[in-house]
Structures are given as C-alpha cells and as structure tokens.
Amino acid sequence: MANPPGYDEMHNYKHPKKVNFKLTLFWVEKAGDPSAKVLEKAKKLLKPHNLGLDVFPASRTPAMTLKWDGKIEVSPELAKEQALKLRALCHSAYPSGHGRLPVIFAPFSSLSGGDPCRTTGWTISGTNWLPFVIVNADRVAADNVTLLHEIGHAGLGGGHPGEKGSETNFMSYGTNRTGMLKTQILKLVKAYFAAQAK
Ligand SMILES: [Zn+2]
Numbered sequence: 001m002a003n004p005p006g007y008d009e010m011h012n013y014k015h016p017k018k019v020n021f022k023l024t025l026f027w028v029e030k031a032g033d034p035s036a037k038v039l040e041k042a043k044k045l046l047k048p049h050n051l052g053l054d055v056f057p058a059s060r061t062p063a064m065t066l067k068w069d070g071k072i073e074v075s076p077e078l079a080k081e082q083a084l085k086l087r088a089l090c091h092s093a094y095p096s097g098h099g100r101l102p103v104i105f106a107p108f109s110s111l112s113g114g115d116p117c118r119t120t121g122w123t124i125s126g127t128n129w130l131p132f133v134i135v136n137a138d139r140v141a142a143d144n145v146t147l148l149h150e151i152g153h154a155g156l157g158g159g160h161p162g163e164k165g166s167e168t169n170f171m172s173y174g175t176n177r178t179g180m181l182k183t184q185i186l187k188l189v190k191a192y193f194a195a196q197a198k
Pocket of ligand 1: 117118149153
C-alpha cells in the first residue's frame with residue numbers, strides 16, 4: 001500500500017542545504033565512553049535529511065577531560081548543582097565554545113524506574129548557560145539514539161511524542177528509533193549550535 005499523500009514530504013524530508021550540528025565533547029575522569037557509538041548512530045540518522053555533525057574533538061583528549069569524580073544524582077536539586085559545576089568546568093577547559101552544544105559524558109547514579117529519558121541522557125536548559133547535554137557514560141539507550149535525542153531536546157525543547165505510530169520518532173521513548181519529521185528538522189536547523197556546512 002502506498003503511503004498517504006504528504007507522508008514522504010514529512011518523513012523523508014531532505015533539507016535543501018547541508019546543515020551541521022556543532023558539538024563540543026567533554027568527558028569526566030574514570031568514566032565510560034559511549035561517544036563513538038552514539039555519534040555514529042546520530043550521523044547515520046541525520047544523513048538522509050542532509051544534516052550532519054561537526055564534532056570537536058574527534059575523540060577523548062586529556063584537555064577535554066574534566067576533573068570530576070561524582071555521579072549525577074537522582075535528586076533534581078543536587079543534579080542541577082552538579083550539572084552547573086560541570087558546565088563551568090567545560091568553560092574552563094574550552095572557553096571558545098561559542099555556537100557549539102556542549103555534550104558531557106558523565107556517569108549517572110543508578111536510576112531505576114522514573115523517566116526513561118532521564119536515565120540515559122539529560123538536557124539542561126533554562127539556566128544562565130545556553131542548553132547543554134549530559135549523556136550517561138555508563139548506559140545509553142539500546143538503539144544508541146540517546147545523543148541525537150538530547151540534541152533534539154536542546155534544539156526543540158518540549159517533550160516526547162506519545163501518540164500511536166510515533167514510536168519510531170527520534171524524540172519518542174521507542175526502542176528502535178529511526179525517524180525525524182520535517183517539522184522537527186525545520187526547527188532544529190535554527191538551533192544556536194546549527195550551522196550551514198562550509
Ligand atoms: Zn527525552
């Protein structure tokens with residue numbers, strides 16, 4: 001059966017100009033490093049839409065490793081304090097990060113139950129910093145979409161589509177997410193960390 005009218009335009013949208021999302025990566029000491037697999041998955045899902053990533057640095061370096069040995073707490077107040085501390089450390093490590101989304105790989109305290117999004121990644125917005133992302137260094141989603149999902153929160157704000165049929169969308173809680181909608185893409189390319197590819 002053919003897709004209904006407008007389906008391809010919405011689901012297989014190709015942005016007319018190549019746009020990259022610019023990321024700066026940070027790690028904390030002694031933590032795991034899921035960066036390679038979540039970066040690879042993000043690039044794979046972005047490519048058909050003429051979107052990509054511009055990542056600095058390409059892999060873990062001592063300069064981008066933050067001296068911090070905690071775990072992100074469950075308590076929202078403590079977690080926010082920790083996030084702000086980490087964000088300040090990022091600024092010391094790499095002050096010239098203008099126009100890039102900071103992504104910090106740090107371990108989370110064991111988070112059973114609760115919001116399935118917040119167990120693997122967390123986007124912090126509404127502070128004096130532009131939105132930034134913390135990815136759980138110990139556990140990302142099984143489909144590895146965690147990083148792209150958090151890029152989505154940083155650029156789109158808002159929550160998770162819950163309606164039937166949206167389980168494959170990258171902003172859903174689905175377990176095998178592959179899709180991005182035209183409406184999401186048109187908003188995401190306006191994010192502070194998006195830039196036309198040179
Ligand atoms: Zn989420």
